[in-house]
Amino acid sequence: MSVLDRLAHSLSRRDEVPNQELARDLAAKKDIKGIHEIARNLWNRDKNIQADCIKVLYEVGHIDPGLIAGYTEDFVKCLRHKNNRLMWGGMTALAEVAKADPDAVFKHLDAIKKAKETGSVITVDNAISTLAYTAAGKDKYNKAIFPYLLKHLSHCRPKEVPQHSEKTMPAVNASNKSDFIKVLEIRMEDLSGSGLARVKKVVKKVAVL
Secondary structure, three states, X not given: OOHHHHOOOOOOOOOOHHHHHHHHHHHHHOOHHHHHHHHHHHHOOOHHHHHHHHHHHHHHHHHOHHHOHHXXXXXXXXXXXXXXXXXXXXXXXXXXXXXXXXXXXXXXXXXXXXXXXXXXXXXXXXXXXXXHHHHOOOHHHHHHHHXXXXXXXXXXXXXXHHHHHHHHHHXXXXXXXXXXXXXXXXXXXXXXXXXXXXXXXXXXXXXXX
16 A cells, blocks of 8 residues: 555545644654655645645654655755645745754755745745754854844734744854844834733743853
């Protein structure tokens, strides 16, 4: 039985449960062959198969990012794909890969930034995570990426500040936390209610680094 037979589309399902169950099984068994078959079908002619495959891959990555790190080039290729599901799914997968192999992700910094500037809201959200986890990998990566993240936080829409400040946190350390806090203090002037409370919580967490 092919792993493709367990995809949601193959089972005539409209929900994501089959894909999530398959991802858990592949990760638990460290089924390299099965993961490879899923990755190969990112380029299947059927867009439904493509969508299921990228879902399975980033769910595997959420459990064990090392299992999908070898497909970094494929995920970067997804960022340029006309299928928006592949685009933001690829960025979601890269956010997981960055936890295990920031070196592989950093090589594609320009492509990630370009996708962030042109992609959907979900693509942007996951790009922030991708950049933050990559920046956390090495000091030289942090120096290259963190100013870009601060610039984004300085200019993004007020409603995006809470979530994006939270997603930036992996990149914050003792040497850059003061710059991060300064940006957030300025942005807090635009916020109120739960959004303001979330940002205050972020500031409190990073202040002790």
